[in-house]
Amino acid sequence: MHMTLALVTVMAAGLVPSAASAAQRESPPAVAPAVNGRVVADETGDPIPNARVSVTPGGIGRPVVLADRDGQFTLVAPSGPYRVVASKSGYAPAEAPAPAPGTRVVLRLHRGAVLLGRVVDEFGEAVSLFPVMVEAITDPPTGRPIATAQTNDRGEFRIAGLRPGTVAVAAVDLRSSVNVFTGQGRPEPPKRTYYPNATLADAERIALQFGEVHDGIDLVVSAEKPALPPVQQLRLQSSQLVLARGTSTVRGRVVAASGQAVAHAQVRLVPGVDVLQTRAMLADTNGQFVFSELPAGSFRVSASKRGFFATPGGTRNAEQVVEVGEGATRDDVTLRLLQGASLSGRVVDELDSPLEGVSVQLLQVRYERGRNRLVPSGTARLTDDLGRYRLFDLPPGQYVVSGAVGAVGSSELPGYARSYFPNTPNPAQAQFVALRESQELAGIDLTMSRASTARISGRLLNAAGAPTTGGSLTLVPSQSAAAVTSVPFGARIVDDGQFEFTGVPPGQYVVRADRGRSNAWTEGEFGVLPVAVDGADVTGLTLQTSAGSSIVGRIRFDSFQNGAAPMFSGVSLSPVPVDEDLSTGNRADANIHADGTFEIRGVTGLRRLQLTRQPEGWTLGEIRVNGVDATDRILSLGSAEQSLSDVEVVLTDRVNVLGGSVRDEQGQVAPTAAVIAFSTARDRWYPLSRFMRRAATGKEGTFSMVGLPAGTYYVAAAGPFPQDGDEGWQDPAFLTSLIPGASTATLGDADTRTLNLRLGGR
Numbered sequence: 001m002h003m004t005l006a007l008v009t010v011m012a013a014g015l016v017p018s019a020a021s022a023a024q025r026e027s028p029p030a031v032a033p034a035v036n037g038r039v040v041a042d043e044t045g046d047p048i049p050n051a052r053v054s055v056t057p058g059g060i061g062r063p064v065v066l067a068d069r070d071g072q073f074t075l076v077a078p079s080g081p082y083r084v085v086a087s088k089s090g091y092a093p094a095e096a097p098a099p100a101p102g103t104r105v106v107l108r109l110h111r112g113a114v115l116l117g118r119v120v121d122e123f124g125e126a127v128s129l130f131p132v133m134v135e136a137i138t139d140p141p142t143g144r145p146i147a148t149a150q151t152n153d154r155g156e157f158r159i160a161g162l163r164p165g166t167v168a169v170a171a172v173d174l175r176s177s178v179n180v181f182t183g184q185g186r187p188e189p190p191k192r193t194y195y196p197n198a199t200l201a202d203a204e205r206i207a208l209q210f211g212e213v214h215d216g217i218d219l220v221v222s223a224e225k226p227a228l229p230p231v232q233q234l235r236l237q238s239s240q241l242v243l244a245r246g247t248s249t250v251r252g253r254v255v256a257a258s259g260q261a262v263a264h265a266q267v268r269l270v271p272g273v274d275v276l277q278t279r280a281m282l283a284d285t286n287g288q289f290v291f292s293e294l295p296a297g298s299f300r301v302s303a304s305k306r307g308f309f310a311t312p313g314g315t316r317n318a319e320q321v322v323e324v325g326e327g328a329t330r331d332d333v334t335l336r337l338l339q340g341a342s343l344s345g346r347v348v349d350e351l352d353s354p355l356e357g358v359s360v361q362l363l364q365v366r367y368e369r370g371r372n373r374l375v376p377s378g379t380a381r382l383t384d385d386l387g388r389y390r391l392f393d394l395p396p397g398q399y400v401v402s403g404a405v406g407a408v409g410s411s412e413l414p415g416y417a418r419s420y421f422p423n424t425p426n427p428a429q430a431q432f433v434a435l436r437e438s439q440e441l442a443g444i445d446l447t448m449s450r451a452s453t454a455r456i457s458g459r460l461l462n463a464a465g466a467p468t469t470g471g472s473l474t475l476v477p478s479q480s481a482a483a484v485t486s487v488p489f490g491a492r493i494v495d496d497g498q499f500e501f502t503g504v505p506p507g508q509y510v511v512r513a514d515r516g517r518s519n520a521w522t523e524g525e526f527g528v529l530p531v532a533v534d535g536a537d538v539t540g541l542t543l544q545t546s547a548g549s550s551i552v553g554r555i556r557f558d559s560f561q562n563g564a565a566p567m568f569s570g571v572s573l574s575p576v577p578v579d580e581d582l583s584t585g586n587r588a589d590a591n592i593h594a595d596g597t598f599e600i601r602g603v604t605g606l607r608r609l610q611l612t613r614q615p616e617g618w619t620l621g622e623i624r625v626n627g628v629d630a631t632d633r634i635l636s637l638g639s640a641e642q643s644l645s646d647v648e649v650v651l652t653d654r655v656n657v658l659g660g661s662v663r664d665e666q667g668q669v670a671p672t673a674a675v676i677a678f679s680t681a682r683d684r685w686y687p688l689s690r691f692m693r694r695a696a697t698g699k700e701g702t703f704s705m706v707g708l709p710a711g712t713y714y715v716a717a718a719g720p721f722p723q724d725g726d727e728g729w730q731d732p733a734f735l736t737s738l739i740p741g742a743s744t745a746t747l748g749d750a751d752t753r754t755l756n757l758r759l760g761g762r
Contacts, residue, residue, distance in 0.1 A: 467495075
């Protein structure tokens with residue numbers, strides 16, 4: 001069974017009619033009863049607008065609505081027993097039994113209790129991204145949390161919406177280390193440090209009441225230990241490895257780009273390429289470190305610390321290679337780190353009330369999959385009960401700040417579209433935010449906008465037709481659509497393969513199921529289903545994955561220089577996607593055998609067979625499928641019937657060489673300049689095209705490109721490559737901008753061409 005490619009179009013009244021749906025209309029199903037009610041504050045009886053109302057047990061297809069400005073709501077009663085649940089930022093959830101027919105349910109919300117504090121290490125430094133849990137005191141103890149949170153870069157946590165009860169608070173150390181094992185070889189459970197820095201037996205019992213705030217819940221945990229390679233740790237523990245000793249010493253200091261000391265950074269020293277002889281330590285308060293009793297030799301010394309990044313280029317970097325002789329001391333090693341920035345703000349609804357559980361993330365413009373789009377950059381964070389968020393450990397750059405609900409992990413608040421700073425649902429109107437090193441930028445607030453959103457649901461089947469939950473299931477804006485933002489939706493999926501995406505605004509999408517690559521040359525089961533959303537729910541979809549097509553053939557070296565054929569291990573061959581929407585991201589590399597035969601399995605979508613690596617002095621000559629030239633041709637794959645069993649890939653040593661030099665506007669040599677060669681035929685400007693090449697000049701301002709196919713090329717020298725992703729230089733708009741200042745070169749067969757280029761022009 002191969003993948004389904006039927007386009008599902010959703011109109012205002014529902015799905016496009018089919019024979020099945022027409023038959024259903026002849027006997028309309030019974031209308032499910034409605035549940036009417038109101039959500040109010042218990043203390044005052046005032047209505048609570050925009051409260052989230054749902055049913056329990058929840059699950060795929062269970063109703064979720066928001067109360068109106070008067071706190072009133074209506075939802076469709078599910079089949080089977082249920083209870084009605086209401087929640088709101090800052091309040092403890094409340095629930096009531098299913099009402100009798102014709103009656104209304106009133107849900108009264110209380111302001112929840114709040115716990116807040118900090119987590120620091122033994123040096124007094126804030127520990128970020130550390131889990132904190134609230135555990136109800138029971139007899140016997142369950143050990144299960146009733147609420148959790150994670151610290152920010154200041155070590156702060158806040159847990160709200162708690163019901164009355166007696167609880168303990170613990171920091172949970174999930175940091176793994178291979179030297180923490182029981183005698184049976186199983187990892188020990190994560191260590192829990194209970195407030196105030198005790199075991200559960202000695203933990204402080206905190207009595208919670210509605211509306212109370214308990215602050216100062218501060219905990220101290222151990223600092224993160226220097227990390228050695230796991231295999232080295234195990235061998236050291238079992239005395240199977242002895243560190244080489246000598247009389248040499250390496251000293252140094254870890255500093256920020258500003259020159260200020262970076263205290264307690266992790267420093268690693270690796271001799272040559274022998275990672276099993278790695279040394280690691282924490283720098284002291286002044287950022288100083290020392291490795292003694294070293295053998296003479298060459299060492300890579302590097303530093304890292306959460307919240308810092310490697311500084312690029314030259315001597316201002318976080319890694320250096322040092323040479324030290326026997327009995328000698330190197331004390332001039334300075335490792336520089338770049339401190340990350342932070343950004344914070346508040347998210348509210350249209351009534352200026354805080355929204356909890358909104359996923360806030362940064363987006364950046366990237367040229368990917370043949371288009372410029374806003375794509376996620378870094379990790380999303382959720383807002384707290386006050387609507388506050390804080391993004392941290394951010395590299396300098398230009399960002400768009402965006403908030404969304406309905407994604408997996410965030411709250412499901414129906415009817416809110418993704419919002420962009422400053423307060424617009426339109427990404428084209430978003431304002432870029434510039435961040436500098438170590439900057440703390442506050443006040444980047446968002447207002448979520450009401451919009452028509454839909455739910456997409458269905459069932460996922462594997463290639464054998466059985467329900468499955470394996471692999472990943474995502475919803476992405478279609479590459480063929482005009483969507484500016486490319487942020488995937490995660491699915492909620494249950495054991496019988498049922499899935500749903502919630503809060504989907506109108507647009508063209510693709511549901512992608514990817515069960516993962518089984519080995520380097522087998523892409524694995526994959527399925528895709530285009531979906532058009534126009535405000536109404538899309539239900540009853542079936543997406544079945546396909547085992548894909550196979551590509552089998554041989555590689556041949558065709559020498560005109562009478563040279564010996566190289567090893568096949570120097571060749572990499574891959575089916576490169578033409579349309580990323582219809583292909584897996586787990587692109588395979590051919591399994592090439594010693595006799596030159598190869599195999600690729602499980603391939604789905606439109607592809608071009610391309611060499612991604614070839615031996616020095618060789619280039620692609622041609623690709624033939626069943627004796628027909630298929631070089632640079634698009635191949636349609638996905639079913640067993642579309643498999644290719646007679647593919648010949650020919651490499652030739654008749655190689656074109658394009659080289660030359662680059663000088664700046666003053667006529668001086670231009671080292672590290674960017675040189676781009678691209679075909680004058682625009683239909684060859686596709687991602688990873690062999691008709692486009694980039695290079696950088698060396699110290700003498702010279703460059704060389706080997707293996708470009710025959711044809712005519714624009715060749716241009718420019719400053720730095722675009723910063724909008726690794727593929728940014730392939731952006732047709734960028735290439736077009738280079739043409740006025742470009743030179744041209746025509747290559748035939750085994751040609752050598754030399755050009756003298758100027759930065760910014762001929």
